[in-house]
Amino acid sequence: MKTSFELIAEFRDDQGKGASRRLRRAGKTPAILYGGKREPRALTVDMTKLQQALDNEKFYSSIVTLKVGEVTQQAVLRDLQRHPWKSVIMHADFQRVLEDEPIRMQVPLHFLNQETAPGVKTGGGMVSHLKNELLVECLPKDLPEFIEADIGHLQLNQSLKISDLKLPAGVTSVEMTQGKDASVVSVHSQRAEEAETPAAEAAAPAAGDKKEPAKKEEPKKDAKK
Numbered sequence: 001m002k003t004s005f006e007l008i009a010e011f012r013d014d015q016g017k018g019a020s021r022r023l024r025r026a027g028k029t030p031a032i033l034y035g036g037k038r039e040p041r042a043l044t045v046d047m048t049k050l051q052q053a054l055d056n057e058k059f060y061s062s063i064v065t066l067k068v069g070e071v072t073q074q075a076v077l078r079d080l081q082r083h084p085w086k087s088v089i090m091h092a093d094f095q096r097v098l099e100d101e102p103i104r105m106q107v108p109l110h111f112l113n114q115e116t117a118p119g120v121k122t123g124g125g126m127v128s129h130l131k132n133e134l135l136v137e138c139l140p141k142d143l144p145e146f147i148e149a150d151i152g153h154l155q156l157n158q159s160l161k162i163s164d165l166k167l168p169a170g171v172t173s174v175e176m177t178q179g180k181d182a183s184v185v186s187v188h189s190q191r192a193e194e195a196e197t198p199a200a201e202a203a204a205p206a207a208g209d210k211k212e213p214a215k216k217e218e219p220k221k222d223a224k225k
Contacts, residue, residue, distance in 0.1 A: 002145060003058045006065040007050065009033075009043045020091070029089045033066065033075060036096025043068070043094075050089055054080075058145045061107045063097060074140065076105060097140045104174060106133045107144055111185060113152030119187035123156035131184040134162065135174040142170035151185055159186035 009031070012023070020030045029047045034040040043066070053059045059077065066073045079093035097103055109132055119125040134147055147167065151160055162173050163181050175182060 003056070003062065004065070005053055005056075005059055005062055006067060007045050007053065009045050009066045009068050011068060012042045012044050015042055024088065024090070029092055031092040031094060033073065033094045033096060036073075036098055038096065045092065047089060050092065051087075054089070057108060061105055061143065061145055063140050063143060064094065066094060074099075076103065099140060102137050102139055103143070104135060104137045105143060107136050108133045108146045109149050109184060110146045112148055112150040117151050117154045117187055119154050119156035119158060123187070124190060125156045125187040126190050127151065128186050128188060129184075130159075130186060131182070134165070134184070136167070136171050137174055137177070138168075138171040142168060144168050144171060149184055151187065154185075154187045156187055156189060159183040 010028075012019075012030070014022075023030050023044055024047070027047050028044040029050050031043040031045050032040055033043055045066075053064075063074050063076060066075050074097045075094040076097055077092065078095045081090040081092075082088070083090055095103075109129075111127070111129065114120065114127050117125075117127070120127060136144070136147075138144075144167075147165060149160055149165055154160065161181050161183050162176055165173075165184070167173065
């Protein structure tokens with residue numbers, strides 16, 4: 001069952017850095033809603049509610065219901081601006097979605113059976129995630145929260161490509177439509193890395209093992225005066 005997200009929003013007329021600072025001090029996050037063949041609208045959303053939603057991975061690949069009064073609008077999160085060091089959302093961008101228009105979204109990959117893959121369990125290999133999300137295109141109703149990548153059959157030095165993934169009905173990979181079938185995860189040997197480590201350590205000088213600069217000999221003084 002899909003997780004549903006709803007955010008209460010308000011229209012705002014005041015814009016600019018000063019107005020945005022006042023909103024954030026009041027616990028609100030400035031936002032904008034655009035697309036859907038309509039004019040952009042400046043909004044505010046509750047900062048705490050938005051942060052709680054952002055803590056859920058599914059929020060980033062879900063259709064969000066923005067509610068302004070009695071009016072609702074389906075949208076997706078397109079961009080976030082975070083404070084460099086404070087836990088504060090500075091601004092959020094939402095894009096309207098229409099039921100009959102396809103959208104493109106990055107959807108997270110969930111990797112299954114990593115510990116039981118033959119290349120790991122009996123081959124002593126390690127798993128490398130080459131992609132953590134996949135760009136897909138679909139109608140809003142078909143948007144998945146995540147896509148599973150089952151690597152339970154991978155042997156050593158094998159990989160899983162986009163074409164190996166089982167995408168839900170109505171969902172296509174944008175890369176595949178462009179003729180690109182990239183690897184998303186692989187199982188490879190650890191031996192090469194282990195072999196390089198001792199050699200690199202032997203080549204590196206030990207800490208504190210620095211050569212003293214050669215001392216210049218002082219000219220001998222003539223004993224005769």
